[in-house]
Amino acid sequence: MKNLLRPALVLFVALTVMTGLIYPAVVTAIGQAAFHHEANGSLIERDGKTYGSEIIGQQFDAPSYFWGRLSATTPNPYNAGSSSGSNLGPTNPSLPEEIKGRIDALHAADADNAAPPPVDLVTSSGSGLDPEISPAAAAYQVARVAKARGMTVPQVEALVAQATAGRQFGVLGEPRVNVLKLNLALDAARS
Template sequence: MKNFLRPLLVLFVALTVVTGLIYPAVVTAISQAAFSRQANGSLIERDGKAVGSEIIGQQFDAPQYFWGRLSATTPNPYNAGSSSGSNLGPTNPALVDEVKGRLAALHDADPGNDAPVPVDLVTSSASGLDPEISPAAAAYQIARVAKARGMTVQQVEALVAQATAGRQFGVLGEPRVNVLKLNLALDAAKG
């Protein structure tokens, strides 16, 4: 038994040091050297203070701001520590109620808007943390935001166009608008 115990303990300690200390230290050093901004959360700063992350959504529900996708995280919205989808199917009454509630909130915030509501404004993403919306979802909200801010529709449209990112490498994904960046641009425009 002693002949087996010593090699097992040595192997256990060696693997613990390699996989638990050395490997994480090397990966952290490489990520900090090569991708420092991303490794530290892709934070967006204003006046020297972090106001959010480029890759984690935030809740906006005031009429003068663009609204993002719903968050499925619990107990708080956009909680990166509990990222998950809702796992609710299209016929689940809880999902139907959630969509009806968001439709009502959108209608109450902009009662004159009869345009079809883009699906990404009434559903959550798979992670529940999506920081981006489609250009159609941004366009749906332009009149409400312009009115609430006392800006022209054209001014807000121009900010949306500036905040719209195309497909990655020209072919991957869909065009998208980062909600936090757009809302910060709106705040800066009204200065």
């Protein structure tokens, strides 16, 4: 038994040092050197103030801001510590109620808009943290935001166009609009 105890302890200590200290230190150093912005949370900072992360959605519900996808995280929307979808399937009676509630909220905020809202504005995201919406979802909200801010529709459309990112490498994914970046651009345009 004594012959087995010493090698087991040496192996335990060696693996603990390698996997618990050396490996994390090397990965952290590489991350900080090669991907500094991403390794630190992809934070959006302006004038020394942090507004949020470009990869985590935020709650916007004022008519003067673009709204993102619904978040099903608990206890608060866009809670990064509790990422989850709603898990409401197409046969769940709660799903149409949730969608109807969101459609009603969109129509209440912009009664002049009779167009059907894009699907990403009325359904929850898979993670509950989506920071982006489709260009169609942004276009649907342009008139409401322009009216609430006292801007012209073309002015707001120009900001949406600037905030629209294309497909990654030209082929992956879909065009998208980061809601936080767009809302910050709106605030900067007002200044």
